Amino acid sequence: MSMLPLDKDDGGARFPGFSSLAQSGHWDQATAGVVLGRIALPADIRFFTPTEEATARALLDQLLDQHGEPRVPVVNMVDARLADNQTDGWRYDDLPEDGEAWRKTLSALDHAAEEQFFQPFADCPEHQQAVVLQAVQDLGDQPWQGMRASRVWGLWTRYACTAFYSHPWAWDEIGFAGPAYPRGYKNLGLNRREPFEVADAIPQEDPVKADRPAQDQDRP
Amino acid sequence: MNRVRQRNESAWLLPPGPGSNNDLRKHMRRFEDQDEVDIVVVGCGAGGSTVLQRLARAGWRVVGLEAGPFWDPEQDWVSDEAGSHHLYWTEPRVIAGEDPVPLGSNNSGRGVGGSMVHYAGYTPRFHPSDFHTFTADGVGADWPLDYADLKPFYEDIEAELPVAGEAWPWGDPHKYPHRPHPVSGNGELFLRGARACGVTAKVGPVAIANGRFGNRPHCIYRGFCLQGCKVNAKASPLITHIPDALAHGAEIRADSMVTRIGFDERTGKATGVHYVQGGRERYQRARNVAIAGYSIETPRLLLNSTSDRFPEGMCNDFDQVGRYLMVQGAPQTAGRFDDEVRMWKAPPPEVSTEDFYETDPSKPYKRGFSIQTVSPLPITWAEHVAAQGHWGADLRRYMSDYVHWACLGALCEFLPLEGNRVTLAEEKDRYDLPVARFSYSQCDNDRSLMEAAQSVMERILKAAGADEVITIKRYAHLVGGARMAADEEHGVVDQDCRSFAVPNLLITDGSVLPTQGSANPALTIMAVAARAAQKLAETPRTGRND
Numbered sequence: 001m002s003m004l005p006l007d008k009d010d011g012g013a014r015f016p017g018f019s020s021l022a023q024s025g026h027w028d029q030a031t032a033g034v035v036l037g038r039i040a041l042p043a044d045i046r047f048f049t050p051t052e053e054a055t056a057r058a059l060l061d062q063l064l065d066q067h068g069e070p071r072v073p074v075v076n077m078v079d080a081r082l083a084d085n086q087t088d089g090w091r092y093d094d095l096p097e098d099g100e101a102w103r104k105t106l107s108a109l110d111h112a113a114e115e116q117f118f119q120p121f122a123d124c125p126e127h128q129q130a131v132v133l134q135a136v137q138d139l140g141d142q143p144w145q146g147m148r149a150s151r152v153w154g155l156w157t158r159y160a161c162t163a164f165y166s167h168p169w170a171w172d173e174i175g176f177a178g179p180a181y182p183r184g185y186k187n188l189g190l191n192r193r194e195p196f197e198v199a200d201a202i203p204q205e206d207p208v209k210a211d212r213p214a215q216d217q218d219r220p
Numbered sequence: 221m222n223r224v225r226q227r228n229e230s231a232w233l234l235p236p237g238p239g240s241n242n243d244l245r246k247h248m249r250r251f252e253d254q255d256e257v258d259i260v261v262v263g264c265g266a267g268g269s270t271v272l273q274r275l276a277r278a279g280w281r282v283v284g285l286e287a288g289p290f291w292d293p294e295q296d297w298v299s300d301e302a303g304s305h306h307l308y309w310t311e312p313r314v315i316a317g318e319d320p321v322p323l324g325s326n327n328s329g330r331g332v333g334g335s336m337v338h339y340a341g342y343t344p345r346f347h348p349s350d351f352h353t354f355t356a357d358g359v360g361a362d363w364p365l366d367y368a369d370l371k372p373f374y375e376d377i378e379a380e381l382p383v384a385g386e387a388w389p390w391g392d393p394h395k396y397p398h399r400p401h402p403v404s405g406n407g408e409l410f411l412r413g414a415r416a417c418g419v420t421a422k423v424g425p426v427a428i429a430n431g432r433f434g435n436r437p438h439c440i441y442r443g444f445c446l447q448g449c450k451v452n453a454k455a456s457p458l459i460t461h462i463p464d465a466l467a468h469g470a471e472i473r474a475d476s477m478v479t480r481i482g483f484d485e486r487t488g489k490a491t492g493v494h495y496v497q498g499g500r501e502r503y504q505r506a507r508n509v510a511i512a513g514y515s516i517e518t519p520r521l522l523l524n525s526t527s528d529r530f531p532e533g534m535c536n537d538f539d540q541v542g543r544y545l546m547v548q549g550a551p552q553t554a555g556r557f558d559d560e561v562r563m564w565k566a567p568p569p570e571v572s573t574e575d576f577y578e579t580d581p582s583k584p585y586k587r588g589f590s591i592q593t594v595s596p597l598p599i600t601w602a603e604h605v606a607a608q609g610h611w612g613a614d615l616r617r618y619m620s621d622y623v624h625w626a627c628l629g630a631l632c633e634f635l636p637l638e639g640n641r642v643t644l645a646e647e648k649d650r651y652d653l654p655v656a657r658f659s660y661s662q663c664d665n666d667r668s669l670m671e672a673a674q675s676v677m678e679r680i681l682k683a684a685g686a687d688e689v690i691t692i693k694r695y696a697h698l699v700g701g702a703r704m705a706a707d708e709e710h711g712v713v714d715q716d717c718r719s720f721a722v723p724n725l726l727i728t729d730g731s732v733l734p735t736q737g738s739a740n741p742a743l744t745i746m747a748v749a750a751r752a753a754q755k756l757a758e759t760p761r762t763g764r765n766d
Contacts, residue, residue, distance in 0.1 A: 010613045011620025028450070030295055034303035065613040089310035089324025093657065097312060130612070137609065157611065161602035165619070166302035174622040176564065176598050181299035181450050182238070184440025185565045188404040193560070200560060200623055207618045208556055208688035 002172035005068045011173065014205065018198035020171045020178040027179040035179060038167050042076035047083040047099065048106075054122040055106045062129050063160045072170060077163035078102075088158075092151055102159075105152050108145035112136075175200060228273065228380045231434025233463040238437065238452050240292045241463055248466045253504050257281045259756075260493055260506035262478045262521065265334015266742050267729035267749040268512030269457030269465065270377075274753035276468035283471045283504060285495055287517075288330030290474035291337065291458055297448035301597045304447040307331070307338045311655070313516065314645045318661035321547050323516065326446075327698045332472060333458030334514070336742055338446050340569040341426045341454045342592060343383050343743040345374050347391030349578055350737040357579050357586040359665065360635050361544070361734040364706045364715035365751075367392060373747035373754075378425075381455035382433055383743075385424015390574035398430040401439065404566030406593050409557065409626045411571055413684030419676070421573040421591075427455035427742075428567060441566045443595060454567070457746075473497070479651055481509055481525040481534055481725065488529065490725045496651055508756070510717075512729040512749070515545050515698035519642040519731065520656040522702065522712075535702070535721040538709050542642035542701055546736050547660065549632035549670045550696035552594055553677035554604060555686025560623045563595040576676060577738050585668035587633040590738040591677055594629035598622065607692040628681065629696075630673035631738045634666045636700055699733040699741050717752035728752050 006012030021039070024032055045053050053075065060074045061067060087098045095101045109132070113121035116135075117128045124132070139149035164170050171178050177197060187194055225232055233241055251257050259275055261268045264286040272284045288309075291297065298304060309328035315321060329335025348367035353360035371392065384398035400423035403411070407423065414421035428439050428449075439453035452459050462472060475497060482491040482503065492505040511518050519542035523533035533541055572592040579586050596604060598619075604627075605618045640661065644654035670693065678689045705711025708720035713732050719725045728749040730741050 006616060006620075007613075009617075011617040014620050028294075028299065031298040031300055031303070034298045035300055063611050063615070065616050086305060087310055087312070087324075088322065089308055089328060090313045090315050090322055092320055093314050093316040133611070137611070157606045158603070161606055161615075162302055162599050165598040165602045166300070170619075171598060173616070174598060174619050175562075176622060179299035180440075180442035180444060182440070184442040184451075188402060188441060188566050190405040190408055190557075190559045190561060192405070193562075197562070203558055203560070203624065205621065206556060206558075206624070206687065207614075207621050208690075 003070050003169045004072065004173060006173055010065070011205065011207070014200050014202050015172065015175045015198045016201055018172055018175060020168045020176065023177055023196055026183050028181050031179045031181060035168065042073035043080045045076060045079050047079045052103060052106045053079070055110055055120065058122040058129055059106070059109060059156060060160050062126070062133055063157060064164050067126070072164050072167040074160060074163045078159045081159065095147065095151055098155070101155055105147065105155065108147065112145060224379045224382070225434070227277070228461065228464045229467060230460050230463040231436050233467055234435045234452060234459060236435045238450055239294055244463055244466045245290065248471055249469045250471050251281065251283055253502050256505040256507055257283050258506070259508040259510055260285060260504050261510045261512055262493060263334065263512035263514065263517070263729065264332045264457065264462065264472060265329055265512060265514060265729065266336050266457060266745040268510070269333070269461040270746045270749040271510050271512065271728045271753045272470050273461040273465040274750055275757060276465045276470040278757040280757070281469070282465070283473060283506070285476040285478050285493065285504065286332050286472060286474045287477045288332070288474065290332045290472060291448070293448060293450045293452065297450050299442065299444045299447065299450065301447065301599045304338065307448055311649055312647060313655055314647060314657040315660070316657060317640070317659035321658065321660045321695050323658065326696055327547070329514070332462055332474060333456040336456040337448050337458060339740070339742055340594070341428050341445050341567060342569045342572065342740040343378070343381060343425050343427045344572065344574070344590070344739040345391060345394070346737045346739050346744050347577060350735055353587060353735050359586045361703070361705070363734050364704055370744070370747050370751060373750045374743065377743060377746045377750060381427035381460055382429055383425045383427050384430040385426065386422040388422065388425065389420065390577060396425055400424050401426065401428065401430050401567070401570070403570045404563070405559070405561040406563040406595050406626045407566070407570035409555070409561065409684040410593050410628060410680065413680035414573060416683035417679055419573055419575050419680060421571050423571050426567065426569045428453050439567065443564045443566055443568065445567045445569065477651060478521060479524065479653055481521065483525065483527045483529065483534065483722070485527060485529055488722065490722050508724045508726065510726040510728045512727070514729050515701040515731040516642055516656050516658060518727060518729055519701045520644070523642070523644050524653055530721070535712050535719045535725065537721055540710070540712050543638055544636035544703050544734070545640050545642060545658065545701040546634050546636050546699050547695040548697045548736060548738070549634050549666055549673070550629055551670055551674050551691050551693050552604065552627055552629040553674055553681060553689055553691040554625045554627040555681030555684065556621070556688045557624050557626060557686055561626045562623050563626055564597055568593065568595040574738070576673070583672070585665050585672065587669070588738055589630045589632040589669055589673040591628055591630050591673065591680070594627050596627060604690065604692045608690050626681065626684070626686070628677045630677060631696060631740065632666065632669035632673050633736060633738045634669070635663060636703070636735060637661070637663060642701055697736070697741050699730040699736045701731040702727050703734045704732045705734065716755040717748065726752060726756065
């Protein structure tokens with residue numbers, strides 16, 4: 001079971017008792033060094049200014065639905081990547097490189113929140129933050145604050161998901177056991193599990209069925 | 221002695237079990253910069269390493285320069301997705317066009333072994349039809365060589381990697397040296413779905429030994445092929461060609477970034493390469509130069525190598541350098557099953573179909589696509605889910621369902637288009653060199669293939685019992701950018717990978733491919749490089765004079 005708070009209706013409680021970290025004794029040294037670093041005390045913020053940090057924190061909490069403790073320190077992880085200039089090796093010709101793009105989009109996010117709700121994004125209540133973000137996503141390839149909305153959305157979600165789903169607590173809530181060397185797997189195939197894997201307690205919890213109207217089921 | 225071992229002893233030079241042969245590295249031959257070696261090879265990936273090994277075997281004095289590190293898999297690679305970022309080329313690049321293609325991750329490599337360090341491991345051959353798509357269908361380009369010219373090299377490389385798979389019924393039907401691997405839940409569902417809708421699917425072809433090969437151990441099915449194989453089971457040149465090259469006197473100089481090709485205005489020949497190592501500018505003299513930096517860095521290096529003779533970049537007399545760069549459309553479609561699939565267990569490359577590879581006269585588009593199993597790890601899977609528009613609580617809920625999803629990926633043969641190219645950007649990197657700007661736009665045929673591939677993947681997954689399917693549009697692989705052609709007005713190199721403009725300059729990587737088929741390119745890149753090396757070895761070591 002993951003350390004992270006997640007409501008049963010939101011996919012919590014599916015893998016009771018499952019812990020990827022409990023397997024860390026079976027990981028090779030190089031891998032353990034990298035993965036265990038993620039549960040250590042988070043690195044201090046050194047890239048974002050305090051204003052940017054507040055906006056980024058609120059943004060990342062929204063994108064990843066982290067509204068209580070403990071939480072994966074995503075803002076510190078994103079900040080560390082940007083401070084190290086650890087980019088993916090490309091930028092769009094109409095956006096600056098990632099660090100500058102983060103600064104620019106966070107400032108634009110505050111601007112958008114102020115336009116609509118008369119206060120910076122981080123000061124808005126959560127439901128208002130969600131409204132501002134949904135508007136960015138809904139614009140698709142249309143411009144938002146002078147930038148192509150889909151590219152801004154892609155930048156945020158790419159960094160957010162990479163940080164969050166690299167964390168063992170996040171693996172616990174999706175049933176993924178993490179590193180698999182030098183042990184490997186023995187039991188391949190449908191419904192076959194390793195002794196350390198835990199079966200999904202609610203296999204019928206199909207998120208697709210849950211939130212789509214029936215007539216949409218066959219759309220491509 | 222085993223026939224493969226007679227021509228390439230790499231697998232027997234490694235230690236038994238995982239690990240590196242550190243003695244081989246420690247005692248490798250070392251040349252001085254002022255030594256005029258027979259050939260300097262820029263880049264130690266699929267193409268460069270093959271050339272190094274072949275020419276070292278032929279007795280040539282060879283040096284390979286590699287911008288990235290000389291990996292030690294046990295120390296440097298991890299069984300973890302985010303921790304493998306250093307396997308990618310992440311120097312700055314600019315992407316543009318109507319359909320910009322993200323670079324860096326799945327389509328780049330760095331370090332000895334190149335992108336084959338983190339490729340899935342699929343090694344299909346091209347089909348005979350790939351070599352004359354223009355004559356047959358009026359699209360793409362004709363190669364200046366035929367399938368028959370490459371066939372013996374395909375066979376050689378397949379034995380050296382080695383490749384495992386079922387007897388292959390498509391293209392030029394052939395067998396593989398190793399038997400097919402067992403499949404996981406993901407492969408099982410692909411086979412089941414394909415059978416149910418009349419599509420032929422086969423296990424393989426993957427460059428993962430099935431059984432011990434030399435000292436290389438058997439695969440442990442841990443599913444982290446894309447993070448570098450710590451086991452030494454999956455082939456990459458780091459373990460398939462570099463050990464033998466070192467044993468035959470090659471030097472691999474890692475952490476060495478080549479910045480410019482040396483050129484003698486008087487003779488019109490290349491004289492070596494300028495490179496930076498540890499912050500110091502150095503120059504390696506050589507009688508021949510082979511560039512193998514792949515489809516972005518090879519054109520960039522040529523464009524940055526200006527001189528009086530080549531004011532627009534070396535070999536660029538006809539504005540061909542950087543053009544006709546291709547990616548494959550690689551949509552991935554996932555299906556939801558009540559069963560637990562746990563697709564991340566076992567190597568992602570398992571099962572493929574090439575039923576849709578060739579032009580189907582009944583369809584409005586030309587050429588086709590292949591379909592293969594892929595098995596995204598959590599971060600990549602989160603990209604799939606986020607691409608459906610999910611975020612916040614919705615994203616977490618979807619992700620909690622991970623164990624129930626199976627995933628297929630298509631490779632669509634996007635056509636080589638003149639305007640899809642690398643040029644130099646205004647922006648400079650830390651070596652003060654202009655970075656590459658890669659512009660990409662799809663044509664109608666490309667878009668039709670993406671749609672067709674998606675609908676076939678949906679059909680297969682639904683036939684296997686999926687109650688819902690989702691698709692993410694993405695790209696895979698790079699080829700072209702310095703293509704081979706019949707003459708200098710249509711390409712940069714000839715059928716033997718020798719540049720038209722500079723007699724002792726070769727390009728021996730994926731950038732020479734004029735078309736790409738629907739096949740993963742690694743095997744073909746190695747086969748083309750092996751052929752070029754053989755042709756070169758037949759010439760005097762002093763370099764061509766014509």
